[in-house]
Amino acid sequence: MTTVRTLIYVAVVRHWPLYQMDVKNAFLNGHLTEEAAVTKLGFHPSAFDSALFLRHTLTGFVALLLYVDDMITTGFDSSAISEVKQHLFHTFKIKDVGLLWYFLSIEVVFSPKGFLSQAKYANEVIHCAGLADIKVSNALIKLNVKLNSTDGIPLDDPTFYCELVGCLVYLTVTCPNLAYAVHVVSKFISTHRSIHWAALVCILRYLRGTIFLGLLLSSTFSLDLVAYVDSDWAGDVNDRKSTSSFYMFLGDSLIS
Template structure:
């Protein structure tokens, strides 16, 4: 089990009580848990999955030593009919599943992993090549990690974006957002929208709505943890039409 608190006396008492009821062993401070490496520094905690990522690369039998600067080519689109079906898709499914788990500490690959995950039922050679691109990118950024600072402020900030009709198959858009608590990233998501948007502004508004839902939940979670946020949470979006729509909607709410 994992116990997190700054009350060392309370932790010792709890461990003593548990040892009286269960057979357990104290492994000391958390260093490694379910493929996630945890490093303790005066500035905070560092979360990494570098060893897990290296194991995924080895499991994929990637023999060359090439690295890539990006996990996927710019503006590339994949379908289920652009290549030859794989003779055995077992390894493809295993690697994609591992990459999904890797997004716990690697938000930079969340979007591309979502793309290749769509084809796990019937992958083709082009999709397998895309997986190799992601693995080569991971090899070049193997030690990239998340820092949770102990001195950061508790200001919550949200960023959202969307690509309009980015999926060539069904013309649905993809929502992407990330939320920072002070200087460190605490929440991110990349997901295809459930309906077709008729404009880029509509796609962006749907993305902002999903982001707002996450922000509300995080504010409740922080409040339950004893962290009170009195200031409003700023949300950033790069679509002027969507910003104007949101601004007009807020004006109507406050004038009721």
């Protein structure tokens, strides 16, 4: 989902319109006919993300992001974007949603800056866990706690733990501050015990108190890519491996 964040950020900085289209599932005939359709228009797949297609024209540039049956298109050649949309309308059964506002459970708000949120999705996860009325927490994970695979008792329903961890992984798209805590609980999806469930609940309690926070995309014109990296030293109590961390900024906006 880094590509989604990056594409939206570049569009915000360059003041490009972002359009969304919903492709009906009927066009999926066991092979990627949608890829063939866009390559006929002169698009070529990105080397960094197979879901991203790029097209350079004489007067501009068009990008098309395709996830199964959801599309985003943007660029600074309005006539080429219109041509792409008309071609797709004649090839597949497509609904033109208009300007981008909700994509793969990600809410997009445009102002002088861009804002990405997953409040609706987060609320659904919290209700699914049965924690809608639980007290909120101001900490994601207890300080200096080292979880291992032997403490606590095995869970009665390990599948539910795995499902919730998967949901939390997806929430890091707009809540990157969850990343480390989610990384910790995800290490125990095959050996989950009561102590790991308690750590998972702590994350959900924190999420409930910060549900309307999201990711702000700055409108500054810088496209400099800057990364910050750190790691502990043999901090994992189970295998003594180190844990590394990184933040990557495009301009002033966090993209990964």
